[in-house]
Amino acid sequence: MIGIQLTYKAPETLKEALDLVGREGHQILTADQSLISDLKKGVPSLHTLVSLRKIPGLSSINIDNGELRIGASASYNSLLTHEALNQYPALAQALATIPDPHLRHHSTFGGALSHGGRIHAPVLAALMALDASVVVLTRDNDTRLPIHYFSQNGNRVLLPQGGLITMIVLPEPAAKSSAYLTVNQLAGRQANHGIAISLTQSGDTLDQIRLILAGFTEQPIRLKNIEEKLAGSSLTPDSIKSAADQLGQDELPIHNDRIPEGYQRHLAGVLLQRALKSLTKQTVS
Ligand SMILES: Cc1cc2nc3c(=O)[nH]c(=O)nc-3n(C[C@H](O)[C@H](O)[C@H](O)COP(=O)(O)OP(=O)(O)OC[C@H]3O[C@@H](n4cnc5c(N)ncnc54)[C@H](O)[C@@H]3O)c2cc1C
Known part of the structure; x- marks a missing residue:
């Protein structure tokens, strides 16, 4: 039994979400896969969960200007079944190595990049080989971080304060x-x-x-x-x-x-x- 009282909020826009995630004791959740293990380890001062579930567009996958844009809340499986993935064999083959069907269906790109963990290493490696970048939104600006930023700093990635991953972008594969x-x-x-x-x-x-x-x-x-x-x-x-x-x-x-x-x-x-x-x-x- 985990003895902690939490408030749950589910903002409907990115602006509302950004107003919440910068606050002390607030934590983003996408598909909640890491919540129980995090709570068991103890998250000091956590009192409010901010779910991104209701924000439209965060799960979409589309091609824009030749780039493949993967919404931060898109699941591994939704990309695995998307025809655009044919252009990126390294990512298709890396996603197929995730052994647990539960994780393939429920892990999100934003959650996995932020959470880290060896289970996601093949996906991160493929994104690095394909020169992906990650769009991080804060209240002041949006930044494109190179994907290798997420392979540093040990297991858990430090985003800019109050930052929220909105998208992973893969450049046009061209002749690659x-x-x-x-x-x-x-x-x-x-x-x-x-x-x-x-x-x-x-x-x-x-x-x-x-x-x-x-x-x-x-x-x-x-x-x-x-x-x-x-x-x-x-x-x-x-x-x-x-x-x-x-x-x-x-x-x-x-x-x-x-x-x-x-x-x-x-x-x-x-x-x-x-x-x-x-x-x-x-x-x-
Ligand atoms: C049955 C099961 C088995 C698992 N086995 C393993 C395992 O063997 N190895 C392993 O490493 N992990 C394991 N996990 C956890 C797994 O790594 C999760 O898939 C990973 O945490 C991502 O989960 P999620 O997409 O639900 O994100 P969440 O759990 O919702 O979030 C994960 C973290 O990312 C942050 N976050 C989420 N979305 C964003 C965003 N858009 N912007 C910024 N920050 C964000 C959250 O604040 C949180 O800190 C397991 C989980 C389950 C349920």
């Missing part, structure tokens, strides 16, 4: 190929270990590449040095192998006692090589 790869291993215990990749090529040459590992570190990690080394080059079996050899402690700082470090580093190398080969089959045998 993308994928999210994972492995079935150890009775599914590490199902959230995976890699998100996106790239553009001119002929055999890689123009731009994003490589994000999920599940190895507390938050998904971008392999910037490897990206820089590969951009502007043509992939060969040797360059792919040498990219995997670069996954030392500097590039991938593993601090997880449950799973042997050597095993994780090997797994990361295998995923990286498979990801590079999967999107560049035409140039690498």
Whole structure:
């Protein structure tokens, strides 16, 4: 039994919601998935829940100016069943790895980004590979935060005071190929270990590449040095192998006692090589 008295408010407009969320002791709720676990941990001074359920438009998913705009209250499943997702294979494949149907149907993008948690790492990694941004509204302005902001600061993300996520925006995919790869291993215990990749090529040459590992570190990690080394080059079996050899402690700082470090580093190398080969089959045998 959790002995706490809470007031529930359900504003009908964004303006009303913003007036409430900046106040002390008020907490936003979208689909309430994290409420019980948060209350068990104890949330000091919480006295009012501000539900976003009644605000129109926050669950919509649409294409505007070539961008895919995902409302913060849209569920994972509503995007999974949306035809626009065909353009973003990395995100479709990452969403499909969320093992629990309850979470797939009820987790919202705004709630998951704000709450953090390893279960959402594949989705965050795919959004990072696709250069997503997040629209955060406050009473004074609206800001577009780059998605990598949400992979910092440990588990819980600090939004600007009184801030509310309204939308996740994916740029037009243009000629970008993308994928999210994972492995079935150890009775599914590490199902959230995976890699998100996106790239553009001119002929055999890689123009731009994003490589994000999920599940190895507390938050998904971008392999910037490897990206820089590969951009502007043509992939060969040797360059792919040498990219995997670069996954030392500097590039991938593993601090997880449950799973042997050597095993994780090997797994990361295998995923990286498979990801590079999967999107560049035409140039690498
Ligand atoms: C059965 C079950 C199993 C679960 N298992 C796991 C698990 O294994 N691992 C794990 O990590 N999590 C787990 N969770 C929690 C899960 O991560 C939630 O999906 C996640 O918290 C998002 O929930 P939500 O969309 O309902 O958001 P809510 O719970 O409504 O909100 C989550 C947080 O985000 C904030 N927030 C919500 N919307 C916005 C917004 N638009 N702008 C700004 N802030 C916002 C809220 O204030 C709150 O702090 C589980 C939950 C359930 C019910």
